[in-house]
Every structure is written in structure tokens, then in C-alpha cells.
Amino acid sequence: xxxxxxxxxxxxxxxxxxxxxxxxxxxxxxxxxxxxxxxxxxxxxxxxxxxxxxxxxxxxxxxxxxxxxxxxxxxxxxxxxxxxxxxxxxxxxxxxxxxxxxxxxxxxxxxxxxxxxxxxxxxxxxxxxxxxxxxxxxxxxxxxxxxxxxxxxxxxxxxxxxxxxxxxxxxxxxxxxxxxxxxxxxxxxxxxxxxxxxxxxxxxxxxxxxxxxxxxxxxxxxxxxxxxxxxxxxxxxxxxxxxxxxxxxxxxxxxxxxxxxxxxxxxxxxxxxxxxxxxxxxxxxxxxxxxxxxxxxxxxxxxxxxxxxxxxxxxxxxxxxxxxxxxxxxxxxxxxxxxxxxxxxxxxxxxxxxxxxxxxxxxxxxxxxxx
Numbered sequence: 257x258x259x260x261x262x263x264x265x266x267x268x269x270x271x272x273x274x275x276x277x278x279x280x281x282x283x284x285x286x287x288x289x290x291x292x293x294x295x296x297x298x299x300x301x302x303x304x305x306x307x308x309x310x311x312x313x314x315x316x317x318x319x320x321x322x323x324x325x326x327x328x329x330x331x332x333x334x335x336x337x338x339x340x341x342x343x344x345x346x347x348x349x350x351x352x353x354x355x356x357x358x359x360x361x362x363x364x365x366x367x368x369x370x371x372x373x374x375x376x377x378x379x380x381x382x383x384x385x386x387x388x389x390x391x392x393x394x395x396x397x398x399x400x401x402x403x404x405x406x407x408x409x410x411x412x413x414x415x416x417x418x419x420x421x422x423x424x425x426x427x428x429x430x431x432x433x434x435x436x437x438x439x440x441x442x443x444x445x446x447x448x449x450x451x452x453x454x455x456x457x458x459x460x461x462x463x464x465x466x467x468x469x470x471x472x473x474x475x476x477x478x479x480x481x482x483x484x485x486x487x488x489x490x491x492x493x494x495x496x497x498x499x500x501x502x503x504x505x506x507x508x509x510x511x512x513x514x515x516x517x518x519x520x521x522x523x524x525x526x527x528x529x530x531x532x533x534x535x536x537x538x539x540x541x542x543x544x545x546x547x548x549x550x551x552x553x554x555x556x557x558x559x560x561x562x563x564x565x566x567x568x569x570x571x572x573x574x575x576x577x578x579x580x581x582x583x584x585x586x587x588x589x590x591x592x593x594x595x596x597x598x599x600x601x602x603x604x605x606x607x608x609x610x611x612x613x614x615x616x617x618x619x620x621x622x623x624x625x626x627x
Contacts, residue, residue, distance in 0.1 A: 309593035316388035318352035389600035410559040421506025454568030487577035513547035
């Protein structure tokens with residue numbers, strides 16, 4: 257009688273059948289490991305160095321007068337009047353150039369005192385500072401402008417896309433005859449790249465070619481619409497173009513959510529005498545909370561990494577008035593040859609994206625675990 261508990265012996269073809277999917281996926285997995293996660297780690301390392309035009313893999317270090325430096329020199333007998341003069345240099349940035357640092361010290365305390373205390377000052381002033389680029393980043397006025405612009409852009413972009421997408425989805429949910437055609441029209445902008453969108457809206461908003469000229473040709477000679485070249489309004493032109501591009505996607509999300517709601521609930525509410533607006537406000541829209549969350553997560557991700565639309569539409573200008581973190585990173589890392597500084601801004605964008613995605617993934621996994 258055959259032993260039913262005995263494990264059947266695997267042949268060559270069985271091993272081949274198990275191994276082929278792994279072999280097929282291995283190149284993709286390896287490429288993702290190197291070109292996504294590998295470069296994220298590389299960028300993180302570069303951000304804690306003093307890399308300029310070319311990468312420098314040593315952690316940021318150099319000469320800087322700090323409170324610790326002054327205390328250590330005081331303990332070794334440096335006179336108080338010298339320390340008082342050196343205290344003025346505490347606000348100076350870290351520098352890895354010894355000659356530059358010594359020239360600054362010499363201007364402050366004089367050539368004779370610098371010669372006497374040179375070795376002592378150099379020994380205690382040399383420090384490692386992995387956060388050097390990040391400190392410079394948040395002391396940069398241009399970075400602060402980029403963060404403010406991101407806040408304005410993200411809030412308006414997400415709010416308007418969700419509001420318009422929900423309204424249009426409710427409109428299409430009424431089973432109108434031309435629903436298919438309208439849905440195609442609304443979704444069409446998603447088929448275009450942000451490069452094409454930016455180029456089109458640049459023509460539309462150009463004072464010499466677009467809306468302003470069209471309205472003036474209609475007889476309104478005093479009409480002006482110069483947002484594209486107005487430093488205070490340029491960021492809002494980016495919002496307009498981004499909303500036009502992404503509203504159709506949000507519409508599709510909400511329409512799918514609306515079609516997934518059980519009709520029996522709506523019919524029961526209608527039997528109880530509830531009007532259509534009340535049904536939407538009290539029953540249907542609250543049921544779309546998961547769709548709202550998904551839309552906010554996706555739109556936030558798009559807002560944080562927005563680059564191509566800004567580059568085509570305004571190039572971050574006028575000046576840097578419409579800069580976003582992505583354009584800031586590109587400008588410093590590739591145009592100005594400040595690789596470490598640009599990498600630090602890239603890592604701040606990465607942390608912002610992770611701050612949005614990780615809680616979302618955690619909540620989804622938790623729901624799955626307790627479902």
C-alpha cells in the first residue's frame with residue numbers, strides 16, 4: 257500500500273517551473289534595487305557631504321567657531337579678550353578651507369595672536385557636521401520661498417481638483433445621455449504630459465498671445481491678465497494648469513466610488529422622503545471617505561514632485577517667485593554645480609513624500625490585518 261504522507265519527489269521540470277518566474281522577475285527586481293533604492297541611498301549620502309560640481313564621499317567637515325570650541329580653548333588658557341573676539345565668528349558657516357578660515361581669524365584677532373594660538377584654534381575648530389547642507393538649506397531665502405510656494409500650490413491644487421472632480425462626478429452619475437462623450441472630454445487632459453500642458457497654458461496665459469490679447473481685441477482695451485509675468489501671481493498660473501490636467505483623474509476616482517455605492521441605500525432614503533441633495537450630503541459623500549483619502553494622497557504626491565509643469569510654464573520665475581522644491585533642487589544640483597546642497601533638498605522632498613505615504617500604507621495594512 258502506498259504511503260500517502262510521503263512527499264513526492266520533484267523532477268527537473270518541476271524545479272524549472274518554480275524557477276522560471278523568479279528568473280523572469282530577477283532583472284526587474286535588480287534594476288529597481290539599483291536604480292531606485294540604490295540612488296535614493298546615494299542621494300542621502302551625498303546630502304551629508306560637501307559635494308560641489310563632483311561627488312565628494314567624505315562626511316561634511318571643516319573649521320567653525322562654536323561654543324564648544326570657545327570652552328575648550330578657555331580651558332587651555334586662551335585669554336578672555338581673544339575668546340570674546342572669536343565669539344563674533346560663531347555665525348560663520350563651516351568651511352573646509354584652512355587658509356580661508358585662518359584669514360578670517362586673523363582679521364578678527366590680529367596676525368600676532370593668530371600665530372600664537374594657531375595650532376590650538378585649528379585643533380578645536382575642526383568638526384564633522386553631517387547636517388551642514390540641511391542647515392544651509394533652511395537658511396536659504398530661495399528654499400523658504402519654494403516651501404511657501406509648495407504650500408500654496410498643494411492646498412489650492414488638491415482642494416480645487418477634489419471639489420471640481422466631485423461635482424463633475426455627481427453630474428455624470430445622473431446617467432445622462434452624453435455621459436460617454438463628456439467622460440472622454442474630462443479625462444482627455446490626463447492623456448497629455450505635463451510638458452504639453454505647460455506649453456499650451458503658456459500660450460494661453462501669455463499677455464501678448466493669449467487671454468489678455470483676445471479680450472482686448474474684443475474691445476476691452478483696459479483688460480489685463482499678466483499673471484504669467486507677475487511675480488506675485490505666477491504660482492497661481494501653475495495651479496490653473498495643474499488643475500486642468502488632474503481634475504479628470506479625480507473625477508474618475510469619484511465616479512468609480514459613486515458607482516460602487518449600493519442603490520438600495522439610496523432608494524430607502526428616497527422612500528423616507530429625503531431629497532436628492534440631502535441624500536448626497538448625508539449618505540453618499542460621507543461614504544466616499546476612502547476615495548477622498550486616495551485622491552489626497554495621490555494629488556499630494558504629484559504636488560511635491562511637480563517639476564516639468566513649472567519648468568515649461570514659468571521656469572520658476574519671474575526671478576524665483578514660482579520656484580518649487582523640485583525646480584530648486586534641479587537649479588542647484590545641475591545648473592549651479594552644488595551637488596550636496598541640491599541633494600539635501602531632494603531628501604527633504606523624499607521625507608515629505610514618505611510622511612504622506614507611510615501613514616497611509618500603515619492604515620491600509622492595519623485594515624487588512626483586522627478585516
